[in-house]
Amino acid sequence: MQTLKTGILKALRTVYDPDLKKDLVSLGMIDDLLITNATISFTIILTTPACPLQEFMKQACIQAIRKEIKKELEIIITTIAKVTSSRPPAAILPEVKNIIAIASGKGGVGKSTVATYVALSLANHGARVGLLDADIFGPSIPTIWNCEREKPAVFKQNGKNFIIPLERHNVKLLSIGFVANSQEAIVWRGPMASAALKQLIQDAYWGVLDYLLIDLPPGTSDIHLTLVQTVTVTGAVVVTTPQKIALIDAIKAIAMFKKEQIQVPILGLVENMSYYFSNKEKIGTPHYIFGKEGGKKLAEQQTIPFLGQIPLLPIICEQGDVGISSNKTIAPFDTIAQILAQQIAVRNAIYQPTEIVKKSY
């Protein structure tokens, strides 16, 4: 039996994680190996429940074992996920494994939409997900999630009040829109907005989260600086449309995260409003209303991962207006969520932990 186990492990050492470029045994991804007279069973510990390579790795394991072990045994593989983290022990949000900033530079390119469907998709895969709307002046999350009139509960602990994020379709949500009147303008200078953001981060009871997505406002100013000075951000996703005018601002957002004093890894770029089909069947030539593949080309130029294109689908606009009513995702977003989850795992395995930005801005 010991020889059989050695053989199986030898076989599994030939199976590489294509992202992390190491074998599954060395990566500690194989657990609970059990051999009986009739079966071999073990667990693959994935770095994310949204792993797009799940099936690929299972098949690779089976093939490797069949090649090494001639005995006809049934192979039973279970997968579980332990989302990795590169965040150092922190005073603020210590239970959040990954903090992902969704940025764009330019407004109106679909940050909140991308954040919404990616959050839904990650939650559908079984991850514990939070979504924080950091756009103090134009919060969109309450509308998209159809909870404009909801007020989050508050609880007291050690004499301090904590806000409890709302929960919809297994995603924890928080936005200034839940506490401010939606008809009124919040006319504040930067320090007030920064203080509000800090409150939403520090004074909220987020609990354990695999992913906390932070939907940033446009620009590269107070909110962005306060975020990176308050918490260690695992990485950033940049959203753009194919228009040059949006790409220019996306470049600025990328440049901000790459700044020597900031250094938040870019996990990838999403191209939104890529094309439009004028018929319901979505056939024929797509209309490239805002230009063709501008985002894809930018990702190549900047050598950052391209997470995918999202067409202008009427369903996205409609749901944005009336609010989502189920946990149903939309295909291109689901793919993007999986690639993003994968990129987060790669980032955690390869790059140094992000540090709190200490430079005073």
Place this chain on the structure above:
Amino acid sequence: MQTLKTGILKALRTVYDPDLKKDLVSLGMIDDLLITNATISFTIILTTPACPLQEFMKQACIQAIRKEIKKELEIIITTIAKVTSSRPPAAILPEVKNIIAIASGKGGVGKSTVATYVALSLANHGARVGLLDADIFGPSIPTIWNCEREKPAVFKQNGKNFIIPLERHNVKLLSIGFVANSQEAIVWRGPMASAALKQLIQDAYWGVLDYLLIDLPPGTSDIHLTLVQTVTVTGAVVVTTPQKIALIDAIKAIAMFKKEQIQVPILGLVENMSYYFSNKEKIGTPHYIFGKEGGKKLAEQQTIPFLGQIPLLPIICEQGDVGISSNKTIAPFDTIAQILAQQIAVRNAIYQPTEIVKKSY
């Protein structure tokens, strides 16, 4: 001859300016009345060269005179424009008759595009026009006006340096984009951005302008506050798409300008990206990609003038990317520019001058 003159003036007293609701003689709009044996000639002084009622008023004058004066005389009417102003004598930009803020709340709805084509259109009608890009973090004006690599000249007066705005197609242009590297992000907190805006306003040599359009960034924060605390703003134009998510932010922008401590009159609302034609001939049913008439309905709800709808035209996106190359306007923008010029004249005639916002924010 005197009786004839009296008769003509009597006739002209029956012609009303439909906006200002007074007759042309009382409004001081008739000048240079000259009667010869064969002709009556006079000048109508319009409140804007982009007046859409020009031809209407000419015809109304001719009809009124023909009705009153039975003698067959040729009537020669000249129109000139003296753009009105309601700005009180000011230390900052005293030579600028009207300062118009182009705002939106939400980013990416087309503020810069609207500002661009309205500026072109007003200039084409003969007005002296300036366009200031107040979006410090995502300036779009250099790209749209195809002068990304241009640097404005500087001249010294009384030991102080003044920036000379660029001039394109008779429009004076200034943007932080002319002085900053477009590939880099300006990562500043609010006070730095506010200081930059003040410099673009105060340290620029704008000269005499009928209209200075200010293209604001999204949100309701530092730049907006600094603007209304620095200069008296004649009025604001709010741009939105028909999407609920954009309308919500447009409501916030309107609320900001209406705030008791701010009180900048809303001159009107523009609905951008209203519909799309999937064929080049622009016939058949339009596609309401972002919803139908959301902006129009909002203008009605808020009882503010509706300046018009702008379809999603490929030419707008293309010119936004490669930059405009002539002073050619696009039809719906030209109509909007005329209605806006009219609304500015109405505002100047009817409402109190805007005051500098004194409340410290």
